[in-house]
Amino acid sequence: MIALTELESIFGRPATGPLAGLVVADLSRVLAGPYATMLLADMGALVIKVESPEGDDTRGWVPPVRDGVGTYYLTANRNKHSIALDFADPDDLAVLHRVIDRADVLVENFRPGSLAKFGLDAQTLQARHEDLIYASITGFGSKGGADLPGYDLLAQAVSGLMSVTGDAKGEPTKVGAALVDVITGLHTAVGILGALQARSTTGAGDRIETNLLSSILSGLVNQTSAYVAAGVVPQRMGNEHPSLYPYEPFPTADRQLVLAVGNDRQFERLCAVLGVAEVAEDERFRTMAARNANRASLRTLLVQRLRTRGADAWFDELRRVGVPCGPIQGVDGGVQLAAEIGLEPIAMVGPADAAVPTVRHPISYTRATVDYSQAPPELDADRERVLEWLAG
Structure with a gap:
């Protein structure tokens, strides 16, 4: 945990969110993990984004781009604080262990087993920190699928999602966004919140594992259930629904x-x-x-x-x-409709003279607040603040 005075004085974060005081060591990259940790950061958690010296891959996934940074990166890294550390460097690794010493939650999406050589595996860290919640995200689990790379498109392909998407007479089609990553990120965030609630009673942390394949099999809901419960293998139906009509x-006359x-x-x-x-x-x-x-x-x-x-x-x-x-509208029309009906879909984050437009956190509260104080950080932008906090 971090003292609320430190949260405000060192990191410039308000101490009013429902997760204010919680510390998350975020070792994840690309989308599923960063999306989960951004949701926690929006709710007030202090998220230390630990990046390699080269930075999160998505920083360079362009186009589209805003001020030289890929908008893919901007979508999942609001309200975080970046420090670049090389795990193979003993001094950097020592800093990382000091961050974890102060953390309530660790999130990682490395290949299963690859962190053990740095003492960053769940068994080693939870032996040292009994109350640590350790969340691992993989593509296909840590057993027989441990060697399979965790890319959203692969999960869409092998899960059956592509087989039920697209025209009935056409080719299997991927969904137009990284839906599997997003669903996995949501499941990860929910799992972390559940573990935090359990820890408040037992005092003990937990190991959470999510993976892309299990997440999308759950996310396919009625389609997966059709096979599991009735032996029916769903087929592509274009834009039709198997059970509802119209x-x-x-x-119409125009569109x-x-x-x-x-x-x-x-x-x-x-x-x-x-x-x-x-x-x-x-x-x-x-x-x-x-x-x-x-x-x-x-x-x-x-x-x-x-x-x-x-x-x-x-x-x-x-x-x-x-x-x-x-x-049927474009994404521009969707954003405009949300604005018209009062959902305020765009949240400006960061200082007024350098604010970055981001998509608003999807949950609203009656009493608690959601934070939009920190723009997605530049690589290693918060090193001095992190080290000041650790020194204290």
Whole structure:
């Protein structure tokens, strides 16, 4: 733990977040680990980002770029404090062990077994610090998959995610973001919070292990369950849903509109707005099971009506009566919509004269606060502050 006075005076961080006082030694790189630790930092934890002298790989993953730094790096490193250390250098390794001496949590995503030669493995550190929470992130676990590299695209491929993504007659397709890394990062953060709660009762730390494959198998939810519980191997269906209809994009007079009808009442309201209320009473479409069995016929009827107006007009009218729908937009449109409905999606971090725009922390609190005081740090930017803190 860090004294709240030190947190404010040395690191310039407010001491008001729900995790204020918690110290995290972040040895992770790229996305899953850094995303998890950024969430903790947003909630007030002091996160010491320990980088190699070359820095996190994502600093150079460009384009896009902002002020010479890859936006990939900026997305997952807000509110952290960077120190560059070479594990093979005895002096640097000693500094790292001093950081860990003060830490409540350590997060790493190195190849299983590779940290033992530096005395940074869980067994060695937890023997020295019984209350340390040690979180390891791998691609495919620490057993039979320990030698497999942990890249998001590989996990998308072998997990089945790509097999259910894309057009039914086309090729398997990756998701347009590193979704497996993000889900793994979320699971890691949840695991750390659970271990902290347990430690508050027992006084003992824990070893947490997450991996990309297990995380996405969990994240595939109904698709994985279809195979595990019923022996059904899901197939690509393009933009259709295996169990819901209408639940896909439809053409309008100008652009596509997604309908996401989840029950019979919503379908009745949809038909009323479209001016075909009688369709909701048709035995072919009255229930979800019937609509699934008669998709082609129903789609033809819906498209005929939807083509008479533009997507925005339908969106406004259907939204008023509670029918889930929305036009397909670019990421710019998504950010703009969030701003329009009061979600304030952009958070400026750092000093006013050098503030960096980042995507807002996704959780809001009634009483606690989320911190946006520190821009993603430059490599080794906080060495002197970290050493001052350790000296104290």
